[in-house]
Amino acid sequence: MQVIATAGHVDHGKSALVRALTGMEPDRWAEERRRGLTIDLGFAWTKLPGGERVAFVDVPGHERFVPNMLAGVGPVAAVLFVVAADGGWMPQSAEHLAAIDAVGIRHGLLAITRSDLADPGPATSQALDRISRTSLGAVPAVAVSAVTGAGLPDLRDALERLVAALPVPDPAAPVRLWVDRSFSIRGSGTVVTGTLPAGTVTAGQELLLTPSLRPARIRGLESMNEPVTSVAGVARVAVNLRGVPAGFAARGMALVEAGRWTLTRVLDVRLSAPDPEVMLPPEMTLHIGSARTQVRIRPLGTLLAPSPGGPIPPDPPWEETTPPSPPLLPTIARLTLRDPLPLHVGDRVLLRDPGSAGVTILGATVLDVDPPALARRGAAAVAGRELAAWPDPPSAADLLRRHGFLRTAALAAMGVPCALAPVAGDWLADPDRWASLGGRLAEVVAAHARRDPLAIGVPPEAARAALGLPDRALVEALARGIPAQVRLVDGYLRPPGPPAGRDSVTGDSASSLPPRVAAAVRAVLADLADAPFLAPDAGRLRELGLDSRAIAAAARAGLLLRVTEQIVLPPDARARAARILARLPQPFTTAEARQALGTTRRVAIPLLEYLDRAGVTQRLPDDRRRLRLTHAHGS
Ligand SMILES: Nc1nc2c(ncn2[C@@H]2O[C@H](COP(=O)(O)OP(=O)(O)O)[C@@H](O)[C@H]2O)c(=O)[nH]1
Numbered sequence: 001m002q003v004i005a006t007a008g009h010v011d012h013g014k015s016a017l018v019r020a021l022t023g024m025e026p027d028r029w030a031e032e033r034r035r036g037l038t039i040d041l042g043f044a045w046t047k048l049p050g051g052e053r054v055a056f057v058d059v060p061g062h063e064r065f066v067p068n069m070l071a072g073v074g075p076v077a078a079v080l081f082v083v084a085a086d087g088g089w090m091p092q093s094a095e096h097l098a099a100i101d102a103v104g105i106r107h108g109l110l111a112i113t114r115s116d117l118a119d120p121g122p123a124t125s126q127a128l129d130r131i132s133r134t135s136l137g138a139v140p141a142v143a144v145s146a147v148t149g150a151g152l153p154d155l156r157d158a159l160e161r162l163v164a165a166l167p168v169p170d171p172a173a174p175v176r177l178w179v180d181r182s183f184s185i186r187g188s189g190t191v192v193t194g195t196l197p198a199g200t201v202t203a204g205q206e207l208l209l210t211p212s213l214r215p216a217r218i219r220g221l222e223s224m225n226e227p228v229t230s231v232a233g234v235a236r237v238a239v240n241l242r243g244v245p246a247g248f249a250a251r252g253m254a255l256v257e258a259g260r261w262t263l264t265r266v267l268d269v270r271l272s273a274p275d276p277e278v279m280l281p282p283e284m285t286l287h288i289g290s291a292r293t294q295v296r297i298r299p300l301g302t303l304l305a306p307s308p309g310g311p312i313p314p315d316p317p318w319e320e321t322t323p324p325s326p327p328l329l330p331t332i333a334r335l336t337l338r339d340p341l342p343l344h345v346g347d348r349v350l351l352r353d354p355g356s357a358g359v360t361i362l363g364a365t366v367l368d369v370d371p372p373a374l375a376r377r378g379a380a381a382v383a384g385r386e387l388a389a390w391p392d393p394p395s396a397a398d399l400l401r402r403h404g405f406l407r408t409a410a411l412a413a414m415g416v417p418c419a420l421a422p423v424a425g426d427w428l429a430d431p432d433r434w435a436s437l438g439g440r441l442a443e444v445v446a447a448h449a450r451r452d453p454l455a456i457g458v459p460p461e462a463a464r465a466a467l468g469l470p471d472r473a474l475v476e477a478l479a480r481g482i483p484a485q486v487r488l489v490d491g492y493l494r495p496p497g498p499p500a501g502r503d504s505v506t507g508d509s510a511s512s513l514p515p516r517v518a519a520a521v522r523a524v525l526a527d528l529a530d531a532p533f534l535a536p537d538a539g540r541l542r543e544l545g546l547d548s549r550a551i552a553a554a555a556r557a558g559l560l561l562r563v564t565e566q567i568v569l570p571p572d573a574r575a576r577a578a579r580i581l582a583r584l585p586q587p588f589t590t591a592e593a594r595q596a597l598g599t600t601r602r603v604a605i606p607l608l609e610y611l612d613r614a615g616v617t618q619r620l621p622d623d624r625r626r627l628r629l630t631h632a633h634g635s
Pocket residue numbers: 008009010011012013014015016017036037038061113114115116117144145146147148
């Protein structure tokens with residue numbers, strides 16, 4: 001099926017025409033029927049001669065009810081534009097057309113009604129001329145009379161051709177059903193209705209009701225008064241909801257699929273072809289679907305209007321005589337919404353302001369639904385220039401260039417398809433940004449090591465903050481990509497150090513330590529040359545300036561074996577001890593080991609405990625030890 005909204009000035013015969021086409025009464029309220037005036041949206045449907053079903057959303061034409069009109073037109077793809085032969089083009093003809101143009105509706109049909117009362121010719125040409133200058137373009141026109149029935153068969157044929165030409169939406173598209181009516185049925189609970197533009201709703205499905213994001217399960221479904229288990233857009237649907245108390249749901253809310261929309265209060269938009277005579281008010285009403293909310297408008301970039309004291313546009317070198325007249329309105333703006341709305345990048349929104357100088361209506365395309373804050377001076381101008389160069393609709397590459405990093409789920413919730421693979425976890429990265437970050441990480445790690453050679457390394461969290469990245473996982477992925485410059489050792493990022501197990505203070509292993517520490521380590525090793533297990537005592541270490549940080553750094557560099565905080569031995573002490581202890585009768589006592597190693601109890605006891613932990617020796621219940629087999633015969 002398809003859904004078509006009416007449009008046109010009050011009393012031009014919209015409701016009468018819908019009644020004539022469908023046999024249904026679009027004016028639902030007693031007050032509407034009593035006054036002969038459509039106040040709120042009406043709904044009616046019929047089968048066209050070819051069997052295709054079409055539903056009409058009949059809108060009010062009176063200027064007081066334009067917000068209701070916009071709620072009906074918001075979610076539809078096609079309009080039946082009505083102008084009375086005896087009325088001609090009128091203010092709400094113009095306002096409705098401006099709204100249709102702003103929303104960007106591209107399919108339509110012109111019905112010249114009440115053609116039994118006047119020659120339809122003048123009204124037809126007048127209306128076609130105006131309509132042709134909008135998103136509707138050239139539309140077919142049919143003169144009809146709801147009273148005599150003249151022209152109705154032609155109109156049905158024209159509707160059939162219109163419906164056949166409408167795009168068939170994707171049944172797998174994300175569901176966003178704007179609520180245009182909500183009521184309670186005794187025994188069934190809350191029912192909401194709306195125009196489903198795309199996607200599929202199914203009984204039993206759980207959706208979220210915006211803006212509260214209250215979960216609502218579909219208990220039952222109807223389309224055009226018939227129960228269905230599943231319905232794909234385009235369709236009029238009535239949804240019976242479980243989990244929504246009576247009186248909770250209202251027009252302007254939407255039923256959305258979880259994770260497929262971004263509920264946002266701030267968005268960046270491109271205003272479409274603003275009228276150069278119109279100044280942009282600081283606040284307007286934003287309409288999308290059946291929703292409306294107040295928005296504050298912040299132009300991004302400078303206003304180019306030649307105002308006294310304002311910025312003077314530079315002389316364009318290519319234009320000697322008449323400089324091009326600068327646009328009065330910025331085309332890029334940041335909107336701050338009073339109420340959050342579920343949006344996609346690429347959505348069309350309408351901005352309306354019934355101000356003193358008449359009604360201003362603008363269309364806008366959503367460029368970003370989660371825009372970065374404009375903190376720094378000049379950030380607004382930079383953002384304005386960047387976004388002005390974006391295509392409609394923007395691509396994943398555009399959004400990634402702006403954001404640097406986005407989670408796959410966030411981009412999906414923006415409605416932007418993406419073929420890129422994540423760089424780490426579920427993080428997508430701008431390829432250029434990612435490529436440059438490896439070098440910056442290497443620099444951060446190298447600079448840290450230069451500043452503080454004794455430090456254990458850069459914690460990934462510190463590197464994350466230094467590079468302004470949103471997640472530590474990105475730092476680790478970067479480090480893995482540059483193994484020649486950064487190593488992740490024991491949870492710290494370090495420049496590549498000496499190979500493990502070095503046993504001499506020579507070459508570049510010492511050069512990674514400050515000269516003072518390297519000299520002290522050389523002195524310790526000299527002390528240990530003849531008695532490798534007679535570790536220097538605390539006094540000697542203090543005299544050499546080897547505090548626990550320096551010892552830790554030397555141990556990391558592979559220059560010392562650190563048995564405890566205060567006991568250091570040559571780096572090969574473990575293997576040498578194993579060789580010596582292997583020559584003892586097994587098992588051996590602590591005293592025998594101390595003697596064989598040529599050391600004191602101060603060193604022997606922690607060293608043996610260290611060897612136990614390292615799996616070199618095994619401590620027996622009687623406190624004696626023996627070498628573990630693999631070590632007894634190995635090195
Ligand atoms: N003579 C004549 N009257 C019509 C025709 N269509 C509508 N009307 C009358 O025009 C008035 C306004 O019609 P209505 O459908 O309520 O206009 P709407 O405000 O555009 O919905 C009503 O009194 C209708 O009976 C028509 O084709 N011929």
